[in-house]
Amino acid sequence: MAQDRITAPLKLLIIGGSAGSLTVLLKVLPALNYNVSLSIVIVVHRKNTPDSTLADLLASRTKIHVKEIEDKESLLGGTIYLAPPDYHILFENNGAVSLDFSEKVNFSRPSIDVAFESAAEVYKERLTCILLSGASSDGVKGLAEVKRNNGNFAVQDPSTAQAPYMPQQAVNKLHPNTVLTPEAMIGFINGL
Amino acid sequence: MIEDENIDILVNDVFELYGYDFTEYSKASLKRRISRLYTLDKFPSFAELRYKIKNDPGYLKRFVEEITVNVTEMFRDPSFYLALRNEILPKLGTYPYIRIWHAGCSTGEEVYSMAILLKEAGLLSKSIIYATDINPDVLEKARVGIFPIANMKLYSENYIASGGRLDFSSYYSANYDGVKFDESLTKQMVFSAHNLVSDGSFNEFHLIVCRNVLIYFDKQLQDKVFQLFDKSMGKLAYLALGSKETVKFSSIHLHYKQVGKEKIWRKTE
Numbered sequence: 001m002a003q004d005r006i007t008a009p010l011k012l013l014i015i016g017g018s019a020g021s022l023t024v025l026l027k028v029l030p031a032l033n034y035n036v037s038l039s040i041v042i043v044v045h046r047k048n049t050p051d052s053t054l055a056d057l058l059a060s061r062t063k064i065h066v067k068e069i070e071d072k073e074s075l076l077g078g079t080i081y082l083a084p085p086d087y088h089i090l091f092e093n094n095g096a097v098s099l100d101f102s103e104k105v106n107f108s109r110p111s112i113d114v115a116f117e118s119a120a121e122v123y124k125e126r127l128t129c130i131l132l133s134g135a136s137s138d139g140v141k142g143l144a145e146v147k148r149n150n151g152n153f154a155v156q157d158p159s160t161a162q163a164p165y166m167p168q169q170a171v172n173k174l175h176p177n178t179v180l181t182p183e184a185m186i187g188f189i190n191g192l
Numbered sequence: 193m194i195e196d197e198n199i200d201i202l203v204n205d206v207f208e209l210y211g212y213d214f215t216e217y218s219k220a221s222l223k224r225r226i227s228r229l230y231t232l233d234k235f236p237s238f239a240e241l242r243y244k245i246k247n248d249p250g251y252l253k254r255f256v257e258e259i260t261v262n263v264t265e266m267f268r269d270p271s272f273y274l275a276l277r278n279e280i281l282p283k284l285g286t287y288p289y290i291r292i293w294h295a296g297c298s299t300g301e302e303v304y305s306m307a308i309l310l311k312e313a314g315l316l317s318k319s320i321i322y323a324t325d326i327n328p329d330v331l332e333k334a335r336v337g338i339f340p341i342a343n344m345k346l347y348s349e350n351y352i353a354s355g356g357r358l359d360f361s362s363y364y365s366a367n368y369d370g371v372k373f374d375e376s377l378t379k380q381m382v383f384s385a386h387n388l389v390s391d392g393s394f395n396e397f398h399l400i401v402c403r404n405v406l407i408y409f410d411k412q413l414q415d416k417v418f419q420l421f422d423k424s425m426g427k428l429a430y431l432a433l434g435s436k437e438t439v440k441f442s443s444i445h446l447h448y449k450q451v452g453k454e455k456i457w458r459k460t461e
């Protein structure tokens with residue numbers, strides 16, 4: 001089976017973003033190196049449009065395989081996954097991801113908090129979360145949970161964010177060691 | 193936060209004492225729902241939550257209701273309903289009568305949406321819609337057919353996007369903060385508790401709709417439910433799933449063919 005390709009447990013990077021995060025993703029993703037031991041999951045707030053145009057857009061900018069998460073899909077390394085619109089994503093102990101259609105959290109589905117919190121306990125120190133630009137308060141609680149579980153986290157430098165509110169909340173509440181401009185984010189992720 | 197071992201303990205208690213089997217549900221979802229309930233109801237410790245569940249059948253009701261997610265909408269994913277309207281119902285209309293099963297119908301918004309489509313296609317009077325769920329309380333709400341008035345703006349937009357041409361408000365009468373859907377829609381519905389984990393096939397259907405229920409099950413349980421559906425469908429019957437669910441990886445996929453772009457499959461043999 002495909003997941004037997006990698007024997008060491010995978011590392012997971014989750015990038016959460018809201019308003020103003022797309023420009024960051026479009027800058028960062030094309031510059032990322034293929035890393036077979038890292039799965040990348042992107043959770044962004046967006047409108048529920050019928051076709052997966054965002055996946056196509058991101059896929060056109062990177063050589064790394066980009067796909068929308070399917071229910072119970074086992075995460076593979078060297079792949080960028082996109083949370084589908086209108087579902088939360090939850091991480092299972094066995095490396096799979098489940099979709100969830102429960103109540104919106106912070107007026108959002110997918111909610112960044114839900115994704116971060118669920119992954120925090122499963123992946124512990126193998127998890128890195130980055131919170132990007134946004135005008136929402138989503139993501140900060142989740143980052144706190146990542147921190148509590150010894151995961152790593154970083155925040156987009158609010159002064160570089162189109163919507164600084166969300167990363168600024170994280171800076172104020174969690175005092176992250178790693179505050180990154182979009183340019184610095186590239187090196188940070190390639191070093192994971 | 194509730195530890196994984198404790199989730200297993202609760203799931204076992206609930207099974208032994210009350211017969212509800214959540215052992216093959218998504219662990220990540222159970223964990224999130226139980227942690228949420230634990231916080232909402234302000235339990236001082238896991239032991240207290242466990243004690244309450246074991247000794248208070250009234251609380252068990254709340255437990256089941258909170259860990260099974262009941263969120264639903266009318267005409268959710270309008271393109272799905274458009275496909276039902278344009279492609280599936282005309283086929284079903286050629287039969288002398290139509291049997292439809294909504295499995296995991298929650299509070300019924302989806303069932304009323306279906307009844308509206310059938311009515312507009314002139315097929316409602318020869319249709320029977322069986323609407324089932326594990327949770328008797330949501331079924332009671334579905335039977336009554338009263339929904340929050342605040343949702344009608346969204347539902348009306350969804351209805352129009354699904355190809356609806358009438359005035360959506362002609363289907364209900366509004367009073368206070370609720371609207372009651374027309375009895376002519378409810379007349380063709382049969383509501384009944386049915387647990388997809390433990391109850392068997394009870395009829396043969398032309399169309400089974402089971403949306404956003406399987407995502408709460410692990411792969412093995414998903415497959416068992418697919419076999420139950422397969423047993424409950426005649427040749428050329430349709431199976432409709434949620435917008436992120438698929439027959440593709442199941443043991444029944446070989447004799448199911450997807451119809452168009454929506455998550456609708458037709459049984460080929």
Ligand SMILES: C[S@@+](CC[C@H](N)C(=O)[O-])C[C@H]1O[C@@H](n2cnc3c(N)ncnc32)[C@H](O)[C@@H]1O
Nearest residue numbers: 260261264265296298325326387388389403404
């Ligand atoms: C998220 S709702 C989906 C409602 C609707 N089908 C929709 O897509 O909008 C999931 C429903 O599945 C029901 N359910 C969960 N486990 C079940 C089981 N074992 N048998 C039958 N229904 C179940 C829950 O009670 C809930 O009403």
